[in-house]
Amino acid sequence: MKRIAIIAVVVVFLASPTRAAEIFILPFTDPPGPSTWYVVQFYGNTQGAYRNRVNWYQAGQGLHFGVDFAARCGTPVVAVGEGEIVGIDDLKRGAGPHNLLIEHPNGYVSLYGHLLEAPQLYIGQTVEQGQVVGLSGDPDGSCTSRPHLHLEIRSVGYGYAYNPLDFIEADWDSLALFGPSSGFQRDLNAPHRWQTLADQPSVDFWGPMLNEYDRPWPPSGW
Numbered sequence: 001m002k003r004i005a006i007i008a009v010v011v012v013f014l015a016s017p018t019r020a021a022e023i024f025i026l027p028f029t030d031p032p033g034p035s036t037w038y039v040v041q042f043y044g045n046t047q048g049a050y051r052n053r054v055n056w057y058q059a060g061q062g063l064h065f066g067v068d069f070a071a072r073c074g075t076p077v078v079a080v081g082e083g084e085i086v087g088i089d090d091l092k093r094g095a096g097p098h099n100l101l102i103e104h105p106n107g108y109v110s111l112y113g114h115l116l117e118a119p120q121l122y123i124g125q126t127v128e129q130g131q132v133v134g135l136s137g138d139p140d141g142s143c144t145s146r147p148h149l150h151l152e153i154r155s156v157g158y159g160y161a162y163n164p165l166d167f168i169e170a171d172w173d174s175l176a177l178f179g180p181s182s183g184f185q186r187d188l189n190a191p192h193r194w195q196t197l198a199d200q201p202s203v204d205f206w207g208p209m210l211n212e213y214d215r216p217w218p219p220s221g222w
Contacts, residue, residue, distance in 0.1 A: 022106045024080035024168045025129060027069065027151055037075060037136075038179040040148055041068040043163045044200030047218065050185035050211055059094075062211040065161035065203045066095075066113070066152035070179065073116050073143035075136040078129075080110050080151070080168060085125045087111075089118050093158060095150045097141050100134050102127060103156060108167070113150035114139045161203040172197055188215035 030036040041048055046064045053062035079102055086109065087093065087101030095113020100121070102110045116137030127133055138147040153162045165172050176197060184195050194200055201210060 022081050022104065022129075024110070024153075024164075025078070026168060026170050027077050027080055027112065027149060028071065028075065029078055029130070030075075032175060032178070034178075037069045037071040037149075039067060039175050039181060040070045040179050041181055042176070042197055042200075043067050043165065045184050045194040045211055047182040047185050050216065051220075053209065053211060058209070059205055060161065060203045061201075061205075061207050062209045063201070063203055065205075066111070066150045067164050069136075069149045069151065071136040071147060071149055073135070073137050073147050075149075076132045077112055077115070077134045077136050077149055079127045079131050079133050080129070081106070082129045083110070083127060085119075085121050085123055085127065088121060088123065095152075096139065098134075098137065102133070107156060108162070109154045109156055109158065111150075111152040111154060113152070114148060116143075159205055161205070163198070163200050163202070165197055185211060185213070186217040187211070187213040188217050189213070191217075 028037050032038050041064055043066060044063055049057045049062060049064035057063060081104045083102040083104040086103045089098050090101060093099060093111060095111065098115035098118050100112045100115060100119045112134055114137050116135040119134040121133060136147065136149040138145060140146065151164055153164045153167050154160060186195065187193060
């Protein structure tokens with residue numbers, strides 16, 4: 001029994017983020033605004049993720065496992081923290097047509113997805129916090145449909161994703177006041193769970209679906 005308890009504690013520890021010693025920054029240097037960038041989808045149990053939980057987000061337990069920032073194609077993207085380039089166009093991690101992965105000294109990996117072009121960097125290169133590492137693009141490759149940057153914070157090994165709000169120093173409450181983000185999906189059997197920016201679960205990739213609700217609100221099809 002003691003061995004089972006110890007294993008359970010270890011599993012919970014590995015799946016739970018600890019606040020990084022290095023505070024990350026936002027992936028853009030310009031201030032937010034309609035002509036620069038703004039948040040269009042937060043991390044977690046969003047209504048958009050719920051509607052597409054099987055088609056787009058099944059690997060992430062039905063959750064949106066990053067933050068989406070609307071930005072025009074070609075907007076410079078900066079590293080949220082210092083680190084080493086560990087992936088360029090690693091499309092096994094999704095977020096095409098181009099992506100970038102940076103491993104940080106604090107034990108986390110930042111992923112920058114839907115980039116306009118392959119970053120002009122190389123595996124093993126060291127980058128500084130705030131250094132331009134890519135250009136924001138469009139997942140459809142058109143720059144006219146839904147151009148945005150998809151940003152994730154993952155564990156080394158990529159098995160878990162965490163809420164970027166726990167790592168990035170920003171006025172997230174103010175950022176939530178602007179933009180078309182539709183809010184979080186509600187389970188009427190547990191109506192207060194996962195309804196705020198900060199109260200969102202970590203993602204265990206290819207784990208069981210977390211939001212298969214018997215009584216969802218808004219209902220399916222709305």
